[in-house]
Amino acid sequence: MxxxxxxxxxxxxxxxxxxxxxxxxxxxxxxxxxxxxxxxKEGVLFKLKHEHLDCSYEILLNDMPIVTYFGLGERSGLTVDLNQYILKPGKQEVTIRMFPVKKEENHFAPKLSKSAFVKIEITKNKEPMTMLDQLNARGKGKEYKWETLTYQTPRLDKPLPYIAYKTSFVVDEKDVNxxxxxxxxxxxxxxxxxxxxxxxxxxxxxxxxxxxxxxxxxxxxxxxxxxxxxxxxxxxxxxxxxxxxxxxxxxxxxxxxxxxxxxxxxxxxxxxxxxxxxxxxxxxxxxxxxxxxxxxxxxxxxxxxxxxxxxxxxxxxxxx
Structure with a gap:
């Protein structure tokens, strides 16, 4: 849900x-x-941050939708938690499906433009962690968030009605409790x-x-x-x-x-x-x-x- x-x-x-x-x-x-x-009560939390330009799109993790957007305008910096879509450690498959942008309430562009892209960033961090914990970690030179995957869809050579890309990341067994x-x-x-x-x-x-x-x-x-x-x-x-x-x-x-x-x-x-x-x-x-x-x-x-x-x-x- x-x-x-x-x-x-x-x-x-x-x-x-x-x-x-x-x-x-x-x-x-x-x-x-x-x-x-x-x-x-505590553990590792995986998150996905996403942004896009000139497109509608879906992002799936292990063939389950985690982001769906067919609306007007652009969105950036939004995040979604991933743990509930990680059923076991190991390789996690990510799929990005791109569709033409919505121009008006009842109108989509016929094709994706060359400028269209979707960018994702997957990170993991320990939870719960208060702001004070984060400041203390920084002060001691310790990380509290680790980058797991950064991916941006390639620039299109020509306008297309639809395109999909696949990438992946690996989840360590110790991080799945x-x-x-x-x-x-x-x-x-x-x-x-x-x-x-x-x-x-x-x-x-x-x-x-x-x-x-x-x-x-x-x-x-x-x-x-x-x-x-x-x-x-x-x-x-x-x-x-x-x-x-x-x-x-x-x-x-x-x-x-x-x-x-x-x-x-x-x-x-x-x-x-x-x-x-x-x-x-x-x-x-x-x-x-x-x-x-x-x-x-x-x-x-x-x-x-x-x-x-x-x-x-x-x-x-x-x-x-």
């Missing part, structure tokens, strides 16, 4: 609300549902003739849960995604508490859905084991078909998530 904020909020809600605490049992299964995940399954053991989905119907039903149910503001149903839908992100990332307790304090009511806040997507398509990732829906309309191209706002916050929010079918089941679940 790429809507990182939703997951962090949901995590804070379940850790803090009395109703979650009241439901806790002694069994391991019930503890997991109640939010008692094995959170990392988490164990998550992700989509590695999930069933293949891209040859299932009944998949579209099941995906549509899942999206309709997800929309209904948010429209009704049903906190418990929402948490059950995103539980696995929350657990795996929490298990793979070192958490700063102050940040966690602040998220909980500021956004504890998010999951219970009723949402109105806007910008109906008249044409949504299945898109596969994770070597065919993960699926999502994306809009093919020019206005909302590349976005999830669920876009909402609330009475308190009129800024539209795109609800992007990724589904898989775990081994041993025939039911779709949110994995990211």
């Amino acid at each position: 790429t809507d990182r904020l939703i997951k962090l909020i949901a995590l804070g809600v379940c850790l803090s609300l009395p109703s979650c605490a009241q439901d806790r049992k002694d069994t391991a299964a019930d503890n997991k549902i109640a939010g008692k995940t094995d959170y990392q 988490w164990k998550i399954v992700g989509w590695s053991k999930s069933k293949k989905l891209n040859n299932d003739p009944n998949l579209r119907k099941e995906v549509d039903e899942f999206y309709n149910n997800y929309k209904k849960v948010l429209e009704e503001g049903d906190r418990n149903k929402f948490l059950s839908l995103v539980r696995t995604a929350i657990d795996e992100e929490a298990a793979s990332k070192p958490w700063d307790k102050e940040i966690e508490n602040q998220l909980t304090k500021n956004m504890i009511d998010y999951a219970a806040e009723k949402r109105n859905f806007i910008y109906p997507c008249t044409k949504a398509e299945l898109k596969f990732f994770g070597d065919g084991r993960v699926v999502t829906l994306v809009c093919a309309d020019t206005l909302t191209f590349g976005d999830a078909p669920l876009i909402s706002k609330t009475a308190k916050n009129m800024v539209p929010k795109s609800h992007t998530f990724y589904l898989h079918r775990p081994a041993g089941t025939n039911k779709l679940e949110i994995i990211r």
Whole structure:
């Protein structure tokens, strides 16, 4: 589920609300549902910084999307955490897909220009590390952040409608102190003739849960995604508490859905084991078909998530 904020909020809600605490049992299964995940208190955090010029683009790590941009304007200096997409140490595959730039709300350029590029920088650092820790490290001549990969797409010789590049980096075994399954053991989905119907039903149910503001149903839908992100990332307790304090009511806040997507398509990732829906309309191209706002916050929010079918089941679940 790429809507990182939703997951962090949901995590804070379940850790803090009395109703979650009241439901806790002694069994391991019930503890997991109640939010008692094995959170990392410290460790290595991998991050990707990205920028671009004159293009739309997708960045994938191990065939899972971590950045998708089909909007207007340019973006630079934005970062995304990578730990939850690193399922095991060793070589990590990065794919950059470039598309023509969006010129107006309903218009894309026909081709990529020669000036188009995407630049990424992947770093790792120890967490948690306060500003004082960083200053002390610098004062003692010690590093607190290490560059892992820097890559910029080559200059185009001629305008093209689409181009993709691949690169990679290596993660040391000592830097991975988490164990998550992700989509590695999930069933293949891209040859299932009944998949579209099941995906549509899942999206309709997800929309209904948010429209009704049903906190418990929402948490059950995103539980696995929350657990795996929490298990793979070192958490700063102050940040966690602040998220909980500021956004504890998010999951219970009723949402109105806007910008109906008249044409949504299945898109596969994770070597065919993960699926999502994306809009093919020019206005909302590349976005999830669920876009909402609330009475308190009129800024539209795109609800992007990724589904898989775990081994041993025939039911779709949110994995990211």
